[in-house]
Structures are given as structure tokens and as C-alpha cells.
Amino acid sequence: MKKILYNCRKSITLILKLLLYVVLMGIFFGFMSIHNPQIVAISRTAAVTAVTFVVCGLLLMNIYGRYDIGQRKSKPIIYSLTLSAVFTDIITFLMLIIMNTNEANNQEFLGEDLLLLLPVVILQVLVTVLFTYGGHAIYFSFTDPEKCLVITDGGDSLGDLRRGIGKYKKQYQVVNTISFQDPLILDEIRLVDTVFLHNVPDQRKTELVGFCYQNMKNVYYTPEIVDIVNLHSHLALLDDVSVVAAQVKDLSIEQRIVKRLMDIVVSLAGLLLLSPVLLICALAVKLGDNGSVMFKQNRVTKGGRIFTIYKFRTMVEDADQHLVTDHDSRITKAGGFLRKYRLDELPQLFNILKGDMSLVGPRPEMTEYVYVYSEALPEFLYRHRVKAGLTGYAQIMGKYNTSSKDKLVMDLMYIENFSLWNDVKIIFQTILVILRASDSTEAFDAKEEARRRGDTNE
Numbered sequence: 470m471k472k473i474l475y476n477c478r479k480s481i482t483l484i485l486k487l488l489l490y491v492v493l494m495g496i497f498f499g500f501m502s503i504h505n506p507q508i509v510a511i512s513r514t515a516a517v518t519a520v521t522f523v524v525c526g527l528l529l530m531n532i533y534g535r536y537d538i539g540q541r542k543s544k545p546i547i548y549s550l551t552l553s554a555v556f557t558d559i560i561t562f563l564m565l566i567i568m569n570t571n572e573a574n575n576q577e578f579l580g581e582d583l584l585l586l587l588p589v590v591i592l593q594v595l596v597t598v599l600f601t602y603g604g605h606a607i608y609f610s611f612t613d614p615e616k617c618l619v620i621t622d623g624g625d626s627l628g629d630l631r632r633g634i635g636k637y638k639k640q641y642q643v644v645n646t647i648s649f650q651d652p653l654i655l656d657e658i659r660l661v662d663t664v665f666l667h668n669v670p671d672q673r674k675t676e677l678v679g680f681c682y683q684n685m686k687n688v689y690y691t692p693e694i695v696d697i698v699n700l701h702s703h704l705a706l707l708d709d710v711s712v713v714a715a716q717v718k719d720l721s722i723e724q725r726i727v728k729r730l731m732d733i734v735v736s737l738a739g740l741l742l743l744s745p746v747l748l749i750c751a752l753a754v755k756l757g758d759n760g761s762v763m764f765k766q767n768r769v770t771k772g773g774r775i776f777t778i779y780k781f782r783t784m785v786e787d788a789d790q791h792l793v794t795d796h797d798s799r800i801t802k803a804g805g806f807l808r809k810y811r812l813d814e815l816p817q818l819f820n821i822l823k824g825d826m827s828l829v830g831p832r833p834e835m836t837e838y839v840y841v842y843s844e845a846l847p848e849f850l851y852r853h854r855v856k857a858g859l860t861g862y863a864q865i866m867g868k869y870n871t872s873s874k875d876k877l878v879m880d881l882m883y884i885e886n887f888s889l890w891n892d893v894k895i896i897f898q899t900i901l902v903i904l905r906a907s908d909s910t911e912a913f914d915a916k917e918e919a920r921r922r923g924d925t926n927e
Contacts (some may be wrong), residue, residue, distance in 0.1 A: 494526075615663040618647070
């Protein structure tokens with residue numbers, strides 16, 4: 470029976486997903502029909518409202534993430550679906566107001582309708598939590614963790630990989646870790662379901678990936694630059710010869726113009742709408758220790774150009790400039806709060822308006838670290854092909870203490886897969902990062918910081 474359910478897991482997941490979406494939609498329509506009975510009858514208002522809800526829901530779930538039980542952890546799914554549902558409710562509610570304020574319906578907006586949004590959201594959150602934890606319970610009742618083998622060169626970052634896998638105990642179970650030079654490596658691969666390749670030399674990696682493919686084994690490996698380039702490649706035919714085409718990726722003139730216009734409009738609107746927040750943050754920093762409000766520092770952007778970045782000061786005056794560590798004594802009380810919710814980054818809207826930065830792009834690095842990182846990772850300079858950004862893949866998928874190589878991979882993924890729609894998705898996903906502040910702002914420990922600076926005095 471368990472095997473049958475496992476083979477039908479995709480169908481079971483699809484049924485749960487459709488049921489959840491129908492229930493979320495039913496909650497909205499059920500409450501809104503109290504004062505708008507026409508939306509549950511055959512009418513133009515009902516049709517337009519339903520189409521709006523479905524289209525907005527699909528678009529927002531494409532941005533934030535779907536009901537991916539078995540693939541993602543419960544909390545990220547709940548956060549994603551909750552934000553999608555809230556924005557969908559608001560947009561659909563506004564459309565309902567527009568449909569109601571016309572002569573045909575002879576109605577005007579009722580204040581009671583707005584109050585109904587609160588129970589709608591609360592009930593949708595409860596249903597989402599129930600379906601997520603319940604869905605995971607059902608899914609993992611017939612799905613065992615994949616038996617995994619880690620093949621490695623034994624490098625320093627192996628602990629990061631093991632830590633990452635360890636957070637998904639229901640999905641993966643590491644049964645062994647061996648060197649890529651182990652003579653029994655092929656026999657070990659045959660015994661597991663999934664293989665993780667960590668910093669394995671290219672030639673050996675190619676051989677092992679081929680063997681895993683031949684033996685129907687899932688395979689994950691840490692990417693190199695060639696892997697990032699291949700993400701954007703496509704199959705091309707030269708007469709009857711097959712080649713992989715990896716063409717140089719650059720923004721077109723039209724994309725540059727639209728991206729810059731979006732930067733200007735959003736940064737200007739952000740400064741106007743968030744002006745009360747900016748004022749409160751400035752007062753909090755000033756009253757905290759009577760020091761300067763703004764922190765200025767030289768950073769590097771497109772083409773290696775150096776500019777001055779603006780941030781709210783979160784550390785004591787004249788603090789040593791090195792990466793933040795756990796329980797860092799340099800961070801002020803107000804600064805800790807600002808950093809947790811990324812509010813210290815808001816003054817960079819002025820940098821975006823000036824043209825030093827963009828809304829989306831690789832984070833601008835400190836000048837001294839550019840040299841350090843490029844010495845260890847020559848590909849680091851590829852980040853300067855585009856303008857530095859306020860947010861990006863490294864900010865929504867990584868953490869403060871994510872390794873420099875992993876952040877570089879994320880930044881190059883953004884550059885190689887650039888699209889304006891992708892920028893919009895990243896901007897919306899940044900909201901989710903802010904709400905999950907404790908996860909995204911995790912700091913380096915003292916030993917890691919010392920290692921990154923090449924400091925032998927720990």
C-alpha cells in the first residue's frame with residue numbers, strides 16, 4: 470500500500486493543492502457575498518471577480534512559491550501562500566469595489582466590506598497552516614528520506630553542505646561521506662538514492678554524473694562558472710551537428726531604459742511613502758547615542774566604479790570595518806532592530822534615484838573586499854557587468870553569513886537569467902525576506918570571520 474501511495478504522490482499532492490486553492494477562494498467569496506450576493510450568482514460581477522482572484526493568485530504564487538509539500542519546509546510554504554493570499558484578496562477586493570460603483574449595480578462601496586477582509590485573512594492563514602502541516606504529515610507517511618551519499622574533496626565548506634542537508638531530515642538521510650578518489654566509489658553510489666558532489670574536480674565530476682544518470686540516481690553538485698553559463702544555454706543545430714549555444718548575456722537598450730525608469734519610479738515612490746518610517750529610523754539612531762544618523766562607505770558598482778553608499782548607522786561611531794559576527798558588540802540597540810528588518814538599507818533609495826545603484830542586482834561590495842574575493846575567486850569581477858542592487862538572488866535565497874562563493878553563484882545566476890519580470894519577482898520576494906528576518910540576517914561566527922580575513926589570531 471505504501472509503495473502504491475508513493476507512486477501516486479504527485480497526484481495526491483495535486484489533489485491537496487487544488488483543494489487548498491478552492492478553499493481559499495471559497496473563504497473570500499463566502500465572506501464577501503454577505504454584502505455582495507451577486508458574486509455567488511451568475512453575473513458579470515461574479516465572473517470578473519473570480520477571474521481576478523484566479524489570475525492574481527496564480528501570478529503571486531509564481532512569485533512567492535506554491536504549495537510545494539515534500540520539497541520545501543512548512544514555514545516557508547506558509548509564509549509564501551499567506552502573502553500570495555493577502556495580496557490576491559486585496560487586489561480582488563479593489564476590483565469588486567470598482568464593479569460595485571456603477572449605475573448597473575446602483576451600489577457604492579460599503580465600509581463593512583473592508584472589515585470583512587480581516588476574518589477572511591485570518592481564516593485563510595489557519596487553513597493554510599492546516600493544509601501545510603497536514604499535507605506534510607500525509608506526504609511523509611508514505612515517503613521515506615532519500616538515502617544520500619556525499620562525495621567530496623574534504624574542503625572547508627563541506628560543513629556548510631552537511632548543515633544544509635541536515636535541515637531537511639525528512640527529505641534526505643546521509644548514509645556515508647567519501648572522497649572522490651575512493652576506489653569503491655561506484656559501489657557506494659549503487660547503494661543510495663541520491664548523490665551530492667562537493668567540490669569534485671571537473672573531469673571526475675563529469676564521470677560521476679554520467680554514472681549516476683546511467684544508474685538512475687539523483688545527483689546534486691556545487692556549481693562552477695561553466696554550470697552557471699549553461700543555465701542560459703540552448704541546443705542549436707549547425708546543419709546536422711548538435712551544439713550547445715551559450716551566448717553572451719547583456720541587457721538590451723530597451724531593457725536598460727525600462728529598468729532605469731522602474732528604478733526612478735519605485736525609489737521615488739518609496740521615499741515618499743516611507744518618509745515617516747525614514748524619519749522614525751533617523752530619530753531612533755540619533756537618540757540612541759547622539760551620534761551621526763547616516764553611515765557612508767565606498768562601494769563598487771558596474772564597471773568597477775566606486776560610489777558612496779548611504780545607510781542608517783547601526784554600529785557605534787568609528788567602529789572597525791569587518792563582517793558582523795554573532796553578538797557583535799559594535800551594534801547599537803537601535804541598530805540591531807534596524808538590521809533585523811533591513812530598515813538600515815532604506816537610505817539606498819537615494820543611491821538608486823541618483824543612478825549609483827538599481828533596485829535589483831548584486832549587492833555592492835566594500836572596496837577592500839573586492840580585491841580579497843577576486844584573488845580567491847577571479848570570477849567575482851563578473852558581478853560588475855551590471856549595476857549594483859538593493860536586493861537580489863543572494864538576498865532572497867541566501868543569508869548574511871552565506872559563503873562568498875555561494876553568493877557569487879547566485880549573483881551570476883541573476884545576470885545570466887536577467888529579465889524585467891524576474892526583477893519584479895525578486896522585489897516582491899524581498900518582502901518575504903523581511904518578514905523572515907531572523908533567518909536572513911544570521912551573522913558569521915567569530916572563527917568564520919577570522920578565516921575570511923586571513924586572521925590567524927582567533
